[in-house]
Amino acid sequence: MHSDRASLGLKIAAITGLLFLHLPILLIFLYAFTTEEKSYQFPPPGLTLKWFGVAWGRDDIWPPLILSLEVAAIATVVAIILGTLVSAAMSRTKFFGREQISLLILLPIALPGVITGMALRSAFSVMDIPYSVWTIILGHATFCIVIVYNNAVARFRRISGGILEASSDLGANGFQTFRHVLLPNLGSALLAGGMLAFALSFDEVIVTTFTAGQQSTLPIWMLQELVRPRQRPVTNVVAIVVFMVTFLPILCAYYLTRDGDQTAGGGK
Amino acid sequence: MxxxxxxxxxxxxxxxxxxxxxxxxxxxxxxxxxxxxxxxxxxxxxxxxxxxxxxFYSIDEFSGVVKEEFTLKTYAELFRAQNLDIIVRTLLMSALVTLACAVIAFPIAYFAARYAKGRWKALFYLGVMLPLWSSYLVKVYAWKLILAKEGIVTWAAEGAGMGFFLDAVLALPGVGGNSLSTSPMGTFIVFVYIWLPYMILPMQASLERVPGSMLEAAADLGASGGQTFRTVILPLALPGVIAGSIFTFSLTLGDYIIPQIIGTSARFIGLAVYQLQGTAGNIPLAAAFAVVPIIIMLIYLTIAKRMGAFDAL
Incomplete structure (x- = not known):
């Protein structure tokens, strides 16, 4: 039997499923206020605000935080440049090897992270490259390209070729068309792609453990705390920070690309 | 002029x-x-x-130095019983996680594709996108809190008078353990949770393409709900399910953080790679281990392509 209204069972299953996806994260917030620092006792014996102060005062958190921000920022810039270039090439023309290139862009996130990580690790070992900030960035930028590419290529498809031709007809050269016509239309998609890339890089841990050597990004710091916990609520405070730094860009990216249908020339 | x-x-x-x-x-x-x-x-x-x-290099067993000569010795090591164990365990876990994800994802994807309109549609979309993108480690950490022996699951089970049930589940040989956070079952639950959104999205996309008229036709021709599901919805949505399974399978295959934090110390491919290249310093064997998921995924992708999964991405 088929009707236009969902059966009660389906509704309950769907909503339970969504709650299953969201409720666990709330616990991270709760445990940041607990007075119990040696175990994950539930319900918390008492609530306190002191862990935020303690986290702020801990010297071992700041360097990883700064390193993570630095890596994410540079990787994002590299990914935006490379992702935009390749999406411009892929969206306009058909050429030999196009399919292969799209596979090549996708591969770094389609294959498990441990492969990308181990591959980079092998390359560093073969070529005797010492670990540095740049080895981390190398890995991050590689899998961030596809994020920017996906956003940019979708927008390119919606921008009508007509407005670019109109711009040339009115006497603009390629650079002026790029600056005054293409970029304003592409901007929000690039911003959204960049934000997602930043979020992905900021919180990446699998590839990073292979490319960081002795350096510690914030996720690696967190991983160490998870394996050998010290002050557990402090880890929760850091987890909240990591969560917010990834959550806010994702939300922004969603709102930036949601109204994509209103791109100039898209009405045709 | x-x-x-x-x-x-x-x-x-x-x-x-x-x-x-x-x-x-x-x-x-x-x-x-x-x-x-x-x-x-x-x-x-x-x-x-x-x-x-x-x-294709090997490691000298006495000096621990990498010998840079072509050899298949390292690959042969993969077939030792302990290493085969790791590969089989990982494959089994990936298959189970994929299956569970498909079952749990279906109602969410179906509801979002068929019934959610306007605001609800946006809510469902964001409701799946946000967990997909939000911090991986934070999500794993949340489950460490949940599954801990003194954590919320034990508290809720005891509060509901189901403590004996939890103990019975944990006493099961093979999947149980001291607490959920140190049992294979815990590893499984967390894998399912983390990769679930990757299954929902492609599934929803393919379900959206099932024409409503077909469901009406099935109903007109007297099919029951179950028959419609088996003979109309499932075959049409299959490419989306397979597309989603590529993600859940591949991601479980390579993950090494989750089994390290939640579960027994039993090793998975990812963990083996990580430990071999790190503490053991055996890069050749780590590399050979990393080739295993590549080969498995290539086979998987070939089959998926035959079944039309790429049109659903």
């Missing part, structure tokens, strides 16, 4: 470059692609080549 010329006089270098690129579209294309291809080609493919190269 004189007629303006049809072709504007050029106003400098920028104009001349634009014109040259316009006349040579191939050169323009090459210019656009040069940097990205150089990056992906050198950094990524170069690294994969290095990985393959390392996997």
């Amino acid at each position: 004189r007629d303006a010329p049809a072709i504007l006089p050029d106003r400098g270098l920028a104009d001349r470059i634009s014109a040259a690129l316009w006349r040579h579209p191939k050169a323009f294309l090459g210019l656009l692609l040069a940097l990205p291809l150089l990056w992906l080609g050198v950094v990524y493919l170069g690294s994969l080549a290095a990985l393959l190269l390392q996997s």
